[in-house]
Amino acid sequence: MAVFTPVPFDTARNLLLRLGLGELQNLEGIEGGIENTNYFATTDQGAWVLTLFERLTAEQLPFYLRLMKHLAQRGIPVPEPAADARGQLLHSVCGKPAAVVNRLAGKSVLVPEPQHCAAVGDMLARMHLAGRDFELRQPNLRGLPWWNETAPLVLPHLDEAQAALLREELAYQNHIAASSRYAALPRGPIHADLFRDNVLFDGDRLSGFFDFYFAGVDTWLFDLAVCLNDWAIDWHAGRHDPLRAAAMLDAYQAVRPLEAAERQLLPAMLRAGALRFWISRLWDWYLPREARMLKPHDPAHFERVLRERATHPAFILSESATA
Numbered sequence: 254m255a256v257f258t259p260v261p262f263d264t265a266r267n268l269l270l271r272l273g274l275g276e277l278q279n280l281e282g283i284e285g286g287i288e289n290t291n292y293f294a295t296t297d298q299g300a301w302v303l304t305l306f307e308r309l310t311a312e313q314l315p316f317y318l319r320l321m322k323h324l325a326q327r328g329i330p331v332p333e334p335a336a337d338a339r340g341q342l343l344h345s346v347c348g349k350p351a352a353v354v355n356r357l358a359g360k361s362v363l364v365p366e367p368q369h370c371a372a373v374g375d376m377l378a379r380m381h382l383a384g385r386d387f388e389l390r391q392p393n394l395r396g397l398p399w400w401n402e403t404a405p406l407v408l409p410h411l412d413e414a415q416a417a418l419l420r421e422e423l424a425y426q427n428h429i430a431a432s433s434r435y436a437a438l439p440r441g442p443i444h445a446d447l448f449r450d451n452v453l454f455d456g457d458r459l460s461g462f463f464d465f466y467f468a469g470v471d472t473w474l475f476d477l478a479v480c481l482n483d484w485a486i487d488w489h490a491g492r493h494d495p496l497r498a499a500a501m502l503d504a505y506q507a508v509r510p511l512e513a514a515e516r517q518l519l520p521a522m523l524r525a526g527a528l529r530f531w532i533s534r535l536w537d538w539y540l541p542r543e544a545r546m547l548k549p550h551d552p553a554h555f556e557r558v559l560r561e562r563a564t565h566p567a568f569i570l571s572e573s574a575t576a
């Protein structure tokens with residue numbers, strides 16, 4: 254479920270009127286999602302999504318909301334937050350920080366073909382370039398410092414082999430992050446969680462990237478690695494899928510060719526992307542913040558992806574990344 258805070262109809266109606274979005278006709282809680290309270294709201298002027306933020310603070314939110322506005326204004330299909338008469342994008346509903354965005358058309362494609370992966374690669378590169386002149390800076394809050402802080406909390410729940418994998422991978426990623434090659438990677442605002450369920454397709458047309466609430470400034474390569482780890486693997490074995498990966502990488506590089514340092518570090522970032530979601534899934538699994546909120550994702554999946562990425566590091570470069 255994803256209505257943690259019930260919103261009375263009149264409360265939503267008043268907000269939508271104040272934002273100049275029309276007269277509320279229908280308000281419906283959205284089932285999906287594990288982070289926030291979401292409603293679909295239909296007015297006589299269009300279809301909107303009302304989100305109440307359950308975990309993110311009013312200090313953190315302007316980065317995400319202004320980033321979405323920035324990208325939407327540059328033609329990237331992302332939800333555009335609605336401003337009030339003072340230009341504010343962040344509102345307050347039932348005591349929670351809240352935002353209203355336009356509802357994007359389309360559906361998630363959970364079993365993508367190479368052409369879907371290509372569409373994501375193409376739009377991801379466009380989004381990275383469109384974010385270059387975004388003026389706010391907020392780190393990826395689920396980056397290396399968070400992995401280092403969170404690993405000791407989950408380690409007591411792991412068996413010996415898992416604990417060794419987690420410790421060794423963390424040491425490897427700290428070593429990579431301290432290298433000059435890593436420092437040379439191009440960076441900017443990234444989505445950082447662009448899984449299949451955060452992308453919409455209207456027929457074969459990519460109609461939206463959404464759920465920017467893990468976004469932050471980090472390497473573009475990490476964003477690409479997160480996508481490859483979800484869009485271009487075998488979801489049962491956690492194994493690399495060369496066809497879908499090549500489609501994504503080629504389309505990405507047709508817009509923004511990878512630099513030499515990025516080609517070298519792609520295998521390391523694929524491991525980093527797998528580690529990031531293994532840790533967050535372990536954290537959600539073993540340390541649930543409120544039982545009623547959680548339908549936790551399976552951590553074992555990203556343990557498999559990480560083992561695969563660590564065991565077969567080089568092939569992705571030889572097959573797809575051009576020199």
Ligand SMILES: Nc1ncnc2c1ncn2[C@@H]1O[C@H](COP(=O)(O)OP(=O)(O)O)[C@@H](O)[C@H]1O
Pocket residue numbers: 255283284285286287288289290291302332354355356357358450463464466
């Ligand atoms: N702007 C949007 N346009 C269309 N559908 C949306 C939009 N925002 C959210 N949704 C729908 O709401 C669901 C939950 O949203 P999501 O952002 O994933 O929630 P959470 O942040 O709680 O994980 C999505 O799976 C999608 O179906």
Ligand SMILES: N[C@@H](CCOP(=O)(O)O)C(=O)O
Pocket residue numbers: 286287288446448450451464530533534550
């Ligand atoms: N994509 C992450 C979980 C984040 O949840 P979301 O519903 O907000 O995208 C994972 O699969 O672990």
